Amino acid sequence: MNTLIAIIGLGILCLLFEIFDARKAIIPIVVIGLLAVLGLDISEYNAAPTYHYNNMIVVSKFSSAFSGLFIILTIFLVSLGNKFYENHSTKISDFIAIKIFLLAGAVAMVSFGNLAMFFLGIEVLSIALYVLASSNRLSIKSNEAGLKYFLMGSFASGIILFGICLIYGAMGSFDIVEISELSRSAELPVWFPIGIVLLFIGMLFKIAAVPFHFWAPDVYEGSPALTTAVMSTLAKVVAIATLYKLVKTMNADISPAFQLIIVIVSIASMTVGNIMALRQINVKRMLAFSGISHAGFMLMTLLSTAKSSGTLLYYTSAYALAGIAAFAVILYVCKTRENEDITNFHGLGKNNPLMAAILTASLLSMAGIPIFGGFFAKLFLFSQTIESEFVVLVVIAVINSIISVGYYFKLILAMYTKEPNEAKIPTPAVYYAVAVIAIVLNIALGIFPSFVLDLL
């Protein structure tokens, strides 16, 4: 609970910085502040859940562990802003403040105890993202991305809200504990499942799972690169964690029909995402599709909600850390370029071996090659899914992993086999730092998987 309050306080502080014209100091102070918040969050990590404000907020192991991940991701994303917003230094405190509020929304989303709080969280997060998507206001593409995201996102929010209304109509309560108790009774009004399905659809939209993924590639491509990084790491992880919590708490015994839907959506996301990614030449678009396929993988955790929360935390951490490292390199490479086409990465292996190695490592992690966190994430996921007896789903997931190697390696090949088309550009130290730390954390995750896995 205190974590959430502290985050909001930090966000307000950011806005005040503008008044006192202390923009230069903003990023170091925010990073320190976030580290303090992280400490606060760790201190709240307790076995027994605590309830606040009439069960509006429930602080449990689940919420603190995921909040910790979100805070770490935000620290990275804020630090990257240092160089990224160099040319917009007058507005930097807005951008940073929006990110902090986005984090507040994210934390609210994983620690909700009431559907009203959940909706509040999702709106805070989404509105922050709409603004960030169109934050490059002179670029037509960024405007397009923001508008598209806003239209589609508000539609999804509407569907979620409608779902919540139906659930309220059926149960007479917004409180998820009450709803989950009532849902065990034999006689359920028909609009309860309808409400759940609508909620599910809205969340599938947020995590960009097929068939609700159409917004993702355009929005990812059009948004400023740092916003894309936020969307593909933080926002995706938040959405899937929230969906997991919704399904787990409100729908104690998942019916076979619902499982079938999850299996189908998961297979469709993996396959469509991977096959579309093969043909992309823009790296951001490619990562958008890769994110869609990862959403499919993460959905597999919903098939065994009783035990899979540790797996989900592990998968999301490995995926997001690899994503952060990859985006740090992408930001560096495309700093002076107009777009993020693969041609920009030609010869990076010669120009900047360290950055190329980091991008390679993060792509290998996403592809699931051992010793990187991504491999263990997939391993635990597959192991869990086989335990729940979905062997065919695992086989399809494995085939998808093989397909994904195709496009991840396209980028690696571009870096190592092509000649550089431009002279070396100097690397800002902060990009190095973020990329190195993120990838080291990812590898550490691979070497000591139990550390994260046993948190939940």
Place this chain on the structure above:
Amino acid sequence: MNVSLLLIILLVGAFTTYFAGDKLASKVALLFSLVALGLSIALLNAYNAGENVNFFKYWINKPTVVYSLTADGLSLIMLLLTTALTPLIIYSSFGNEYKNAKSFYALILFMTFAMSGTFLASDGLLYYIFWELALIPIYFIALIWGNGDTEERKKAVVKFFIYTLAGSLFMLIAFVYLYQKTGSFLIQDLYKIELTQTEQFWIFWAFFLAYAIKIPVIPFHTWQAKVYQKAPTVGTMLLSGIMLKMGLYSVLRWQIPITPVASRTYLPILIGLGIAGVIYGSIVALRQKDLKKLLAYSSLAHVGLIAAGCYTLNIDGLRGAVLQMLSHGFVVVGLFFAAEIIHRRFDTREIANMGGIRTQAPKFASLFMILVLASVALPTTFNFVGEFTVLYSLYQINVWFAVLGGTTIILGAYYMLKMYQQVMLGETNKKVFADVTLHETIVLVLIIAVIFFFGLYPRPINELINPSLDQILRTVNRIQ
């Protein structure tokens, strides 16, 4: 002392090599590989003296994964092969200049690390991790330092990577499935497992995909020739000398003991595939114009026979296969090195551009001749021991297997000698061919010494591997 020390040395060696800089890299790498060789000999002594060299430490709680390294005779001999070939391979590369040498040699040591781990791991998941880790360095070695047109090389190497990765992922599913059955990845628990016929069927083929692609067994060999041709010679040596032995070793260690019924059921098919590889490889080798490709196909023929030996499920077949793995490892490295020596002087791999070297370089000619003869399994060479044992075991199953498998000697002699004739004999070549330098001679002589020593006196190896192979066969025969 235990085996984890060896892995640590190799890993530290890889990093030290990288930080030693381009100039010193090759020497540092050689030093570390020699230390590793010395250490593995020491480990062998300790093992023979009855010391416990195994390493066991819990790693991940759930799923239970143990950092468990076990050395028995079979693992140790494969380890020795790896650590003996690595210094030779590194030393053989001394005549070449490599761009960014520090990464190159660091990757070689890293690959040795991963391959040694594969031979030692006795926990299924740990083994899988080492197995996959070995793939990354060779991918970059072949991709960055390879030769020929970049686009073609890229295609070949990516195909190789995706192929092998695809195969191994199915093995991963098999391991995860086995884990769900037994609750453990440890080999001793997996050996005890009793699976139904259908389960064995699926798991057997999942393993088979991984190993057949790595070895490679027909019809999964299509990546091989191109990659051998395009990779730098060092990469080709690592691939053919050590890496493909990973597949063969895994058949013995993991596949047939875990799924004995399926192995017995499919025995004729598997031996048939192996022998088909022998004949196909030999015939295709006859028609090759590129020296490295010819050697690649000859290697395909040889490993076909080794694979057939592995699947015979009798002690002679297994022993012959292991002996043949070792001898093939040394001979193939020697042959590829000979090809490299010619390439250094003539800058070509086309057989048509060679010829008439013998008169200019008599020393090289005789060393090369010995390697060629060893490759066609002339008695007194190491290859003869292995090949003969495998053929004998095939004969015990069906005389026709032995007859067809025996064509390897006839066809092998034909294409190898024909190759030798075209490359070395004939009118003196107009281009100057300097005879082998001292360090090239050292590499070749060392290889030849090993070939003859164990060709005449294979007993120490037999004594080392027999208990392990007996153990494997006992596990295979636990279910009748």
